[in-house]
Amino acid sequence: MTVKTLTVKENILGANKEKAEKNRKLLDSHHVLMINVMSSSGSGKTSLITRTIQQFRDRYRIAVIEGNIAPSIDAETITRNNVLAIQLNTAGGCHLDAQMIRKALDALDLDQTDLIFIENIGNLVCTADFDLGAHKNAVILSIPEGDDKPHKYPVMFVEADVVLVNKIDVLPHFDFNLDTFPGIISGLNPSARVFPVSAKTGEGLDRWFSWIQERLN
């Protein structure tokens, strides 16, 4: 049997990208804004999303797609705020993909939804490689994690539209340099916005809320 070489030159994640584009089109046809929130574990994704829901729930219909390695309290925390939460259990997988998001979107009434947050798996490594069909990527980095993370996990920060520096209420106790940090981000990704915030005290959240509001208008 002769062996022949087939030229392929196709991206491994191409099929995911196509599904992501379909998700985005689906959302656009229903006038829904979807924001993908990524960070490491423990940086405050649930707290920030919960605070954001409290800000917008009187005026907008909100849903949250929860990615968790195992079922957790996160969906319960969010449901207590009268927002629809869809729990995706990846059974140990380290990232979400566009197909999983599509299943979640199919479970939602998109005509009755204005804003969707995806709470991605807590992981700075590979979640950013998978386009989910969201309109914007928000990356959270918390003060205790350190200001060296953008150079350790650059892909995550290159894919970010917004970087939320969370837990600024504990800044005095850590070596995180908040003065030079925005320059580190803009060096890698000039179009990303950087908002220092505290989900606990509410400090700085107004800029994040305005940023979302501009995209809902």
Add this chain to the structure above:
Amino acid sequence: MHEQSIVQSILALALKNAEKANARRIVGINLVVGDYTGVQEDAVNFYFGFLSKNTIAAGAKINYTHVPGQLRCRDCDILFPLQKHDYQCPKCDGNRIEIVGGRELYIENMDVE
């Protein structure tokens, strides 16, 4: 964990292309993997052996071409390789650095019978 879904995509792509070419067997798959993807050969080989069972790709050898991280200074417009986590231009010491290489992840070609 990560590699399992990557391998599922590699296999699907390989089988689709083999079918299009009416191939009876996939002998080798030549992958191009950028260093930023973090894809580990051992893990890919492990999952591929497992997932390709009972397909025409069973027993195929995966060959890897690694692409190192490549950076560009946005100010000087010079290219330089990624070293450790050093995002600083060797010419101007600036940190306005764009990642221009190392995120590749695709099948270049494959050998079929």
